[in-house]
Amino acid sequence: MLVFMQSLISGILIGGVYALIGIGLTIIFGVMRVINFAHGDILMIGMYMTYSLFTFFGIDPFVSIVITIPLMFMFGAFLQKVFINRMQGALPQNQILLTIGLGMIMSNTMMLAFTSDYKILSTDYSSSSIKLAGISISTPLAISFLITAAITAMLYWFLLKTDTGQAIRATAQDREAAQLMGINVKWMSILAFGMGSALAGTAGALISPTYYIFPQIGSTFTLKAFVITVLGGMGSIVGATIGGVIIGIAESVSAVYISSGWKDVVVFVLFLLVLLFKPAGLMGKSRM
Amino acid sequence: MLKVDKLNFSYGDMQVIWDLDLVVNAGEIVTVVGANGAGKSTTLRNISRLVKWQSGSISFNDADLAKFEPHEVVEMGIVQVPEGRKIFPEMTVIENLRMGSFIKSARPKRDENIDRVFTMFPRLKEREKQLGGTMSGGEQQMLAIARGLMTNPKLILLDEPSLGLAPLMVKFIFDIIQEINRQGVTVLLVEQNVYQSLRIAHRAYVLETGRVVMTGVGEELLNNDHVKKAFLGM
Known part of the structure; x- marks a missing residue:
């Protein structure tokens, strides 16, 4: 039982970060109907940003998100305004090629700048843990989960309670009707891509104390983000939140009870089962 | 208030609006009637700048709408209640x-x-x-x-507000349109329910395949032989 609780809690903790990645992808898809295949690479940029701030300026990775979040937001807004915006309404395959291409540019630029060596960001608490009723919780994972929960709560508040947040949801539900209400949908798209990138970058920052950092790590997370959002229902923020936690738990529990080599198999079987019985995803039609 | 001048619009190679002239004065209820595919909704979509016309012009209180984005048109005081x-x-x-x-x-x-x-x-x-x-x-x-x-809004564009509604609801909606107008909002109404819309409109335009074929006072058009035959089945 203790082992199960242990793996369940680890799963929830990492699932929080997955949720952040999924929410970013789903906001972008919701507002623009563009699947961002550079999502994992944007996360990778966030990791390197955190790594650089730590190595060169000695800023703690969990503190540096106050720098990473606005920078990643501006990076995403720039990508939308300069590249993605031109593809609005274009064929899906063209949009996919564009985002894949942007992702490749990002990973290769990082390779030029940092080489493809694996980097480790090691803080003095990287391998420490907290004991709680016999269950040990990794300190960096626990901190990152708390930050994730706070960011997610703020995001929900923003989307449900503010005019701009509601306008983003309105644009996602009916782009044309949003225009007819005086909403500048181009601006909403820039905002959405900025937010999506900031979320991916933050996720990258939060996992940088526990993961290896290398330029090609992006594709793993793009795939993961895709699974999470489809599982939850494309465009649904609640769905992405739940999807992220489910994937986190599935990985962690199967790593303990089967083997860590099989955890991806378990995740994809689960994914296929959900799609088999709920093709629109868990939250295919929900308010957010 | 609103002036559409020699408007031409095509979807790709298919021209759906031909040299359309239309004027809406402040305080009026103006209706555009016509069959399916006559170009009524497309006219409204042009006014709201959801699509971009090829030639001609639309101005609102003397401002050229060609210079504005859809969301700016709303800020100027034109709102569209879209079909569906x-x-x-x-x-x-x-x-x-x-x-x-x-x-x-x-x-x-x-x-x-x-x-x-x-x-x-x-x-x-x-x-x-x-x-x-x-x-x-x-x-x-x-x-x-x-x-x-x-x-x-100063001007409200209504696209087929009675479509698919029960008769009692249709009557209610047309009463509401008159009420909105009494409160000082100018109305441009696009309808297939020719009888009801001519009844409440100050002026009307009859559209056939993208051209204005007739224009006049609402009540007068109701008694026009062509309108009776083409739209009212009389």
Whole structure:
């Protein structure tokens, strides 16, 4: 039982970060109907940003998100305004090629700048843990989960309670009707891509104390983000939140009870089962 | 107030509007009637700048609309209640209304306008917390009109507001349109329900395959032989 609780809690903790990645992808898809295949690479940029701030300026990775979040937001807004915006309404395959291409540019630029060596960001608490009723919780994972929960709560508040947040949801539900209400949908798209990138970058920052950092790590997370959002229902923020936690738990529990080599198999079987019985995803039609 | 001058518009190679002239004066109810595919909705889509015309011009209070984006047109005081209502399905009634007052000029009057539309449509007040997508067609139409009024428009463009509604609801909607007009909003109404719209309109345009074939006072057109034969089956 203790082992199960242990793996369940680890799963929830990492699932929080997955949720952040999924929410970013789903906001972008919701507002623009563009699947961002550079999502994992944007996360990778966030990791390197955190790594650089730590190595060169000695800023703690969990503190540096106050720098990473606005920078990643501006990076995403720039990508939308300069590249993605031109593809609005274009064929899906063209949009996919564009985002894949942007992702490749990002990973290769990082390779030029940092080489493809694996980097480790090691803080003095990287391998420490907290004991709680016999269950040990990794300190960096626990901190990152708390930050994730706070960011997610703020995001929900923003989307449900503010005019701009509601306008983003309105644009996602009916782009044309949003225009007819005086909403500048181009601006909403820039905002959405900025937010999506900031979320991916933050996720990258939060996992940088526990993961290896290398330029090609992006594709793993793009795939993961895709699974999470489809599982939850494309465009649904609640769905992405739940999807992220489910994937986190599935990985962690199967790593303990089967083997860590099989955890991806378990995740994809689960994914296929959900799609088999709920093709629109868990939250295919929900308010957010 | 609104002046459409020699408008030509095509979807790709297919021209749907030919040299269209149309004028709406402040305070009027003007209706554009015609069969399916006559170019009525396309005219409204051009006014709202959702599509871009090839030649001709549309001006609103002497400002050339060609220079503006759809959201700016709303800020100028033109709102469209689109065909098929297009309310936000996963938002509640009140959230839909709040989106109507998204533009800066409408925000200070938000509470006042919510009271105003709730007086006009008491049904919406009862359904305040219901999701837009789960409401009946008539209720959705009320919400769409109410949401449009939330922008504080000078001119409201109504695209087929009676489409698919029960006869009693159709009568209610046409009464509401007259009420809106009495409150000082100019109305441009596009309809297939020729009888009802000619009855309430000050002036009317008859559109056939993208051309204005007839124009005049609403009541007079009702007695016109061509209109009777083509649209009223008499």
